[in-house]
Amino acid sequence: MVYIVIVGAVKRMITGEIKSKVDRLWTTFWNNGISNPLSVIEQISYLLFIKRLDDLELAQEKKANRLNKPITNPIFAVDKQHCRWSYFKNLTDSEEMLRIVRDKAFPFIKTLGTTGEDSTYVRHMKDAVFLIANPALLASVVGQIDQIPMEDRDTKGDLYEYMLSKLTTAGTNGQFRTPRHIIKMMVELMSPGAREIICDPACGTAGFLVAAAEYLRDLKDADGNLILNAPGNREHFNKEMFHGFDFDGTMLRIGSMNLMLHGIEDPKIEARDSLSEDHAGITEAFTLILANPPFKGSIEKSTIAKDLTKVISTTKTELLFIGLFLRLLKIGGRAAVIVPDGVLFGSSTAHKKIREVLVEQHKLDGVISMPSGVFKPYAGVSTAVLIFTKTGAGGTDEVWFYDMEADGLSLDDKRQPVEENDIPDLLKRWKVRNPETDTDRTGKAFFVPKDEIKANGYDLSINRYKEIEYQEVKYEPPKVILQKLRDLEAEIRADLDALEGLLG
Incomplete structure (x- = not known):
């Protein structure tokens, strides 16, 4: 279809x-x-x-x-x-x-x-x-x-989103709202279908789930019919499609209300500390994960779900969440998730291991480098979007990289609208990406072969592969420059003599 x-x-x-x-x-x-x-x-x-x-x-x-x-x-x-x-x-x-x-x-x-x-x-x-x-x-x-x-x-x-936009202070445990235009960008990149089972394991105010719902409401088939009007799709949309986890009671209530006010009848929003051993057990349940999990450093090792430590031995939340995403996805399931830049190039054994798992055991589809001001005024941390497919059998041949330098808003605390915006170009290039043609590493988007990524210790930072064009600057011969300095010195002497004459 x-x-x-x-x-x-x-x-x-x-x-x-x-x-x-x-x-x-x-x-x-x-x-x-x-x-x-x-x-x-x-x-x-x-x-x-x-x-x-x-x-x-x-x-x-x-x-x-x-x-x-x-x-x-x-x-x-x-x-x-x-x-x-x-x-x-x-x-x-x-x-x-x-x-x-x-x-x-x-x-x-x-x-x-x-x-x-x-x-x-x-x-x-x-x-x-x-x-x-x-x-x-x-x-x-x-x-x-x-x-x-x-x-x-x-x-x-819209009213509810406007109210949520007033949350201008960072929350606890590294939580802060993901900008709505970034959420929408990630949803459009993933193009969810009518029978997806979508999860955000750190759902907060449920922004990703709401954006996916809005996308699907406008989605039409080749004949111009709304896909939600097809038999069974509306019921699946209202009762089975949307799942979210959070351990903050306030966020659970606000997220539930947000979904309710967007017309979703029965979303499955659960009180669950996603990384905890107390809430382990959900495996291969979802076809799509959209998330911006909290990055709060390290957590107590004894509290971490054992099946996560089998994937990656670490106490760092940003790495454990990637292991969690892989556990939650069905085979063939996809994910678009925000990670701090350190995940891309960190040199610890755990950092290298999780990148190797994504590249070698599954299919890493894309890495989108975002500017550091995207999350201001909450935080100035540099982040990226990882897009991958769970296969359990590899599949990464080449990885698509995109260098997003502007998102349509100023990259300071004010975040005022500006003309520079790479998001439309990013979405357009993603849809027509082609390893045969996207080879110019001086441009915004290009592919990098898996073997090259492996040779670089599975480094996924775009700066490792992007080529910078240096423009040749021609200088005048040294003797010409020296003569110009002498002429300038003579002018200064003349001016000083004139000034001395005026002072009499």
Whole structure:
């Protein structure tokens, strides 16, 4: 089956007016003492979830009235009608509103969720805490959220992404948000299909999973039909396609809400420390991995899953995660993952071993060198994207390298839009890459044979193979230069004599 993506499709983006409303909502929390960005997003997420439940119920009620039939499996039972957004948003008594939301509606969403089943949303909500204690704050926030138009999935998703963009400080354990345009680039490089089983083992806010979902929603077959409309594809998309792991409860809740607000019904988001022995056991389960795992140095050896240490004997997280990706992928499964530059050229035995494993035992498809400012203002670390296929039987003949020097934003802490952007060129060249023609090592993209990489100790840094063109600079003969210096000295003497004459 041939799939195509309609490039440049018109998607509604949030307007300046709506952004202003979100900014005002954010300021309201800050002015009332809730200033941690993660906490603000969590509290807004809970209220958005309650609102979404009521929106779903209202849609069911309209359909039931149209068909003159009762609602099957209502979300809100008769004795839970006061938990509905459409009920408490109209209360004039703010203290009564707080009592209902805090003591009734919030506990309701922690235990029942969308259908009364033990969904991932509900599991992650069990440890949730409602921080809004001021009746006036709640009334203000509910009123502001109600004024933000969120009728369609795209607007909800864009709003949530805009909120997540406000996470401007690095998290714990080396976590920080991957820029959305880099995530989108990696998804387009991998071109996921309709029956993929996608995993991000360090999912955080679930940005990679959301981007993959958006890509697939726009994907069309050769006849111009949306691939998700083909038999079975929509159900797979909603229930089996998306998987994410994280050990941070806040991230699990935010990631789940992010996916929910992008219209994914039942993503499998699990509380799991991916490298830990306590959570070992998942093997060969996924066809595609997209990830930017946290790089926090070393971890305690006794806590590392034994099957990972069989792949690579190390305590460094950046190397262990590569071993994890290989464990999680099915044979033939693919990965696009971000790694710190040290993975490419590190000289330790473990560094060399993991590169050898990728090149010799599997198929290393590509190495994309990214500029060091990509993750500013969070961090200035230099990074690269590794693209590989799990084969278990080798397959690397030549590796494609790309030197990405600009990503469309300034490479300083401000990250303002600029004209220089290699991403469109990168995506274009990736699709038409050819070892027979991509041989110019002075250019942006080129192939390097496996044997040459092996001879260089499996070094994967692009500078090892890229050739720099030096322009010949011609200088004048020494005697000519010496005469020019004498002439210049004579001019200086003349000026000094003139100045002395003026001083009399």
